[in-house]
Amino acid sequence: MDWAYEAWDDLVKDLSHPHNHVRTIAAQVLSNLAKSDPQGRIFKDYDKIVAVTQDPKFVTARHTLQAKWKVGAVSQKHQKMVLARLSTRFADCVNDRNTTLSRYDIIDGLRKLYDLTPDEQIKSTALALIETEPDTKYRKKYSACWRRI
Secondary structure, eight states: OHHHHHHHHHHHHHTTOSSHHHHHHHHHHHHHHGGGOTTOHHHHHHHHHHHHTTOSSHHHHHHHHHHHGGGGGSOHHHHHHHHHHHHHHHHHGGGSTTHHHHHHHHHHHHHHHHHHSOOHHHHHHHHHHHHTOOOHHHHHHHHGGGTTO
């Protein structure tokens, strides 16, 4: 997809756009374009997408969290990067105002990635993250994503 690279740099710039809707769309489109990225630009720009998961507008952060798992479906190398960043974000969001929603989105994204590319590393990472949740109520909520296996 030649057009992907024509739009790529503008999308990366839009990750810091003043309007949150533009930031959201840029993060979602870049996450979806990772499968059309033979040059591997996503490896350089993925942390910029991750930064949007800490956006001041929670809806922007949440929509970005809900999309960024898609990058992990491209290859094992992509998957490794996504697992590392999602694991870090799971731990870091403990001080966020909507911790439980962010954590749920991370666990749900890992489940979607597992459904697409059933790798035991994804499952074990998700289950290990769930076990770090100190509140039993939320641990059960997060675990519900994995009961369908």
